[in-house]
Amino acid sequence: PGTGKSKTIKDLTFGESVIRTTFHPDSDYASFVGTYKPITEEVTLRDCYGKKVIDEETNEVVKEERIAYKFIPQAFLEAYVEAWKKLGSSKKQFLIIEEINRGNCAQIFGDLFQLLDRNEYGFSDYPIVADKDMQKYLEKEFEGWEITNKDEINQFYGETNMVNLIMKGERLVLPSNLYIWATMNTSDQSLFPIDSAFKRRWDWKYVPIREGRDKATNAPLNWYINTGDKQYKWWSFISKVNELIGSLTNSEDKKLGYFFCKAKDGEID
Secondary structure (H helix, E strand, O other): OOOOHHHHHHHHOOOOEEEEEEOOOOOOHHHHOEEEEEEEEEEEOEOOOOOEOEOOOOOOEOEEEEEEEEEEEOHHHHHHHHHHHHOOOOOOEEEEEEOHHHOOHHHHHHHHHHHHOEOOOOOEOOOEEOOHHHHHHHHHHOOOOOOOOHHHHHHHHOOOOHHHHHHOOOEEOOOOOEEEEEOOOOOOOOOOOOOHHHHOOOOOOOOOOOOOEOOOOOOEOOOEEEEOOEEEEHHHHHHHHHHHHHHHHOOHHHOOOOOOOOOEOOEEO
């Protein structure tokens, strides 16, 4: 914890379009992709004959608020739609998943798991069929939208109408400009195991514990920690703490990273 994983992603995606979500033990497919939720909407009040009710004093149509259910997209679908709309403009769309191993990935991704395999052009190798609710939402979102290189994309799949199926919401395919990045901390005790089939569909990068450095100059940050009336260099302090953690647990992933605590004006209280 505190090695700077999230900060690294924040720096790498600076100025880009980013949609961020965090997995936790209660995360599921609906909270990641989308689901029907109750909303309040204003509707025209009608009488038993179906005619609009008119206020006698104001002569205006009477309206009332009612509860209705509407399909609400979540992080995945929001990023998916934005990526397809940006395709052809050379703009990237990032979907950032924080703490990915704190959720049950098999349950959360469901059949989206198949989309993670990409071909040499960056599109999903294996399109999947969208469910009816998702299909209706996507068809509305993509209505009137044109994909400039649709013939090229159709060729990837050996079909003449694949892009049309995607725009109608009937098929799901990750576009080449949709980047899904995730962070995980293996020391978390409330995590779910990630199976090898899921793991191999990701490129992994280990973020080691190292002294924090200034982004612009690469000079050491030189943070200090105050304990009572004494002050210690933060890097020296956590190095000693990590020696103790290592001797007690024999585990690298439980050691503290440089950014485990936040400093104010270079000092940690």
